[in-house]
Amino acid sequence: MLSSIPSLSLSLSHRLCGLMWRSQKHEFFFYYGKNAKKMTFFPSSPAVSFRMSGEKAGIIDIESSTGILYINGSLDWETKQVHKLQVESLDGNGSVVKGPFPVTIYVEDINDNPPEFDQKKYFGVVRQNSRPGKPFMYVHATDHDDPTTPHAQLSYSILHHFPNPYEEMLFQIDNVTGAISPSRTGSYYLDPQKQDTFTLVVSVRDMAGKTINAFTSSVDVIITVMESLWKAPPTIYIKENSTQVHPVNISKVQSNEPGVIYELFEKEKLPRLPFSVSKNGDIYVTEPLDREEKETYTFFVVTKDSKGELVDKPLQIHIIVEDINDNPPVCQQNPTIIEVQENEIGGSNIGTVLATDMDQKDTLNSRLQFQIQSQEPGFPTKNLFYIQQDTGDLQLSGRSLSKRDSAKYFLKVLVTDTKFQTVCDVEVHVIDINDQIPIFEKSDYANVTVAENIPIGTVLLEIQATDGDEPGTGSSLIIYQVKEGDPNNTLIIETDSETNRGFLKVNKALDFETMPVYNLVINATNREPLVPNVQYNSSSLTTFKIFVTNVDEPPVFLNPVYKTEVSEDIPVNTLVMTVEAYDPEGDSVRYSLEGDVRQWLRIDSATGKVYTAARLDREKQEIYSVDVVVSEQTFLVLHLHDVNDNPPQIATDYPTFFCYPVSGGERTLIQAIDADEQFFYSKFTFTLANEMNARNNWEISKFNATHAYLSPKHANFEEKTYEVPIILNDNGNPSLENKVNLKVSICKCSSENSCFIEIDREHYLPTAGQAIGILLAVLIVIGTILGVVFWRMKQKEKKEKSQPKDAKDNAELDRLA
Structure with missing residues (x-):
């Protein structure tokens, strides 16, 4: 063989x-x-x-x-x-x-080697306000088992966190790479002034951490928190009109993360921003600045990563442009015209020469001083005028002026700052003294009758007085006033300065009930005071009478809007408020309601008392407004106080499920809601019902006032839907309780961690042609399988007949091998 x-x-x-x-x-x-x-x-x-x-x-x-x-x-x-x-x-x-x-x-490898960290202890440094999720250090472990098998697939986690002053960890670790970074909480709260050292106990497990039989090792990670490098510099001062070669370095910023891209972001939209930032965080002014154009600049420095995402919070940069003396004095009026009466005594202040300097206010650069250079004509003396050096106030130096000597004087006034000087022209006009009084053309302008609703601004009378003083001067300009008969200033008189004609107008609404008749006494005076021994007399007075006729007026409410707050559970026929109106003519008034669409209210037509006519319900309408009508309308607003009459519910905005098979450590967030005001539902309590299956299979942990985590307690769940009984309590007094059965699905999940949706087969039945094709394919497959089976049975019978018993045994061993 x-x-x-x-x-x-x-x-x-x-x-x-x-x-x-x-x-x-x-x-x-x-x-x-x-x-x-x-x-x-x-x-x-x-x-x-x-x-x-x-x-x-x-x-x-x-x-x-x-x-x-x-x-x-x-x-x-x-x-x-x-x-x-x-x-x-x-x-x-x-x-x-x-x-x-x-x-x-x-x-073949078996899992017989625990993972080992490449250091006995790790040390790392993190900066305050570092970006959450951005690694600042790594831990690394190795496993001598076969790296192509789960035996050497490692999973990192943080076992302990010393100290841990907050509910959430300040640090997090990537379970695959071992990268340690601040959590969102850590990015916000890390502060070396409060805690500068943390110790993390980091664990590593083989078998990708997915089985309880995995080997585990742990190591201490000592983390030092250092102050953030990313700080805004103090206010930067730059002298205007600098002659230095630009750009000029004025400050520097530094991110906690290396390799970021620095950019400037304008707070104000300027035609141009004369600042720039280098790739190293150096801030430059790119051109000379002009304080008179703009004295302060505010902008932000931002940092971005290679993807254009913000790395640090923007830093605000504040620039103040310092002044130099680069602007001469400017005359506000050129020439400055000053009028002086003939009888003005020596030493009198007759006017002020006004000049400005665009340099910074209240500094020596903008300090101005005044000096008279020349006077024309120099008659009767050369020094008729004196000017205050620091104020520009112009005075008569020793004697009164006479129009017979000269009607006008022309002065040259030198205005200087510490560097520049300007000459301002001044004309002094000698005017006639006020020795003539205004005289009315009529001593009595009779009377006029008007309705009380006449529009404001209507001219009721034109009056005329004359003055014998020099025209166009303060001595001849007439001022008209109502001396008697108008205690409430309902009327006003305006004067045409060219003709001295007066116009009596309505200044406030007339009211027959308050003032049916006006017996007016009007006087005429001058802007300039009269000379001694001349007095106003009856020639400067005139009379005029106004009769006001009555117009029927509608009732008036004491308040434009009536508001009150009541509880939704008050009894029917409860008095909620009283509205009040009166008729200007003294007639009685009657009240009615309009817009009471829910028919919650009724009003006593004689007294204006408003009562409830039906049960109130805040959940149907919290702010209820109706119209109260007494020939005109006002609003009544009923604000219902909430009572705790709605039990809490589980929000059903999204399905609750866990991916099958359950591996342990999963949790899902559930939310409680309540229709009552936040006072009653702002804090919920979540507990499992006292049922054996519920407590053996599930556990609930608090997340915040309105949310909790639901977690499976083991991994032995079938692929189906479970009902988890949960007890919800709100924080009302008394508290309302509700038992809800939360449907939780254990289902196979897609790569996006969502449940597969089974296709409804009834909606996808094949067509007749498809059914025939499927049937033929099935018959062909069955026939092929049966043919192979029969052929092999025949071959087996032949071999058993031709081979001895030992050969059969050897063949069986071959087959098993």
Whole structure:
């Protein structure tokens, strides 16, 4: 038999010895029990013995006479995975009959090596505010088992976290790569001022961590928290109009992560931003700045990764442009015109020369000083005027001016700052003194009758007075006022400055009931005071009478809107509020409701008292508004106070399921909701019903006030839908309780971790042609199978008749091998 075997392959493990024997025509498999460690070869004449050579490792041998190949020790995959041997058959003289033929033994690995970390202790550094999920260190373990099998597939996890001041861990680990990074909580809370050192106990399991029989090792990871490098610099000050060669480095920022891309982000949309940032985080000003154009700049520095995603929180950069004296004084009016009455006494302040400087306010750069350079004409003296050096206030130096000497004076005023100077022109006009009083053309303008609803702004009367002083001056400009008869300032008088004509207008709404008649006394005065010994008299007064007629007015509510708050469970016929209205003419009023679509309210038509007419229900309408009508409308708003009358429910926005088979450690988030106000449902309690199956199979853990985690307690679940009884309580007083049966599916999942959806076969019945084709295919397959079976039965009968019993036994061994 050895002569017909060109090669031999044997796969052995600690538990099972197996032989795979191939030739060009046949393939044989021999299986042995757990403890079997031998295999037999059968010689063909004239061979009477066997001899083996090759990589025997001292534990593989063959009995020469019987041809039994056996193992007299333990194979070790970690020491040698493949043993290559040669087998020869020998005759009685020891000569080779056949062979040598190769025999290859493949040693199968078993999980007999625990994973080992490549360091006894790990040390890492993380920066405050580092990006969540961004690794700052790695742990690494190796397993000497076969890397192509699950025996060497490792899974990392964090066993312990010292200290752990928050409910969630501050660090996380990638179970495949061993990368350690801050969690979202850690990214937010890590602070070296509060805790600068953490110790993580990191575990590694082989078998991909999916079986309880996996080997486990652990190691301490010491993490030091350091202050964030990503900090905004203090306010940056830059002198305007700098002559340095630009760009100029003004500051620097540094991210916690290397290799980021720095960019500027404008807070203000400017035509151009005169700043830039380099790839190393250096901030530059790209051109000279002008404080008068813009004195402050605010922008942000952002960091992005290679995918364009933000890495750090944006840093705000604040720039203040410092002033230099680069602007001359500017005259606000050129010329500045000042009027002076003839009788103005010496030393009087007659006006101010106004000038500005665009340099920074309240600095020496914008400090201005004033000086009179010249006066034209220089008559009757050259120094008729004096100017305050730091204020620009212009005064008469010693005597009054006379229009007979000169009607105008022209001054040159020098205005200087510490670097620049400007000349401002000033004209002083000498005006006539106010020695004439206004005189009305009429002493009585009779009367007028108007309705009380006349529009505001309506002109009721035009009046005219004249003044003998110089036209166009403060001495001749007339100001009209209602001196008597209008205590509430209902009327106003406006003056045309060119004609001195006055217009009496309605300033506020007239009201017959309050003021049916106005007996007005109007006076006329000047803007400038009269000279001594001249007084206003009756010539500057006139009278006018206004009669106001009544117009029927609708009732008026005391308040435009009435609001109140009540509980939804108050009894019917409860008084909720009283509305009040009055009629300006004193007539009685009656009340009614409009828009009471739910018929919850009724109103006493005489008193305005509003009562409930039916049971209220906040869940149907929380804010209830109706109209109260008393010839005009106002709003009544009823705000219902909630009571705890709705039990909590489980939100059903998404299905609850676990992927089959359950491996342990899974959990899903469930949410409780309640129709009541947040005061009653802002905190829920989740518990399992006191039922044996529920407590043996499931467990519930709190997540927050409205959510909880549901987890299976073991992995022995069938692929079906379970009903989990859950008790929900809200935080009302008293609390409401609700038992709900949550449907939880254990189902095969797709690669996206969602349940496969079984196709409804009734909706996918084949057509008649398809059914015939399927039937014919099935018949052909059945016929082929039956033909093969009959043929093999015939062949077996022939062999049994032609072979002796020993040959049959050998053939059976061949088949089993």
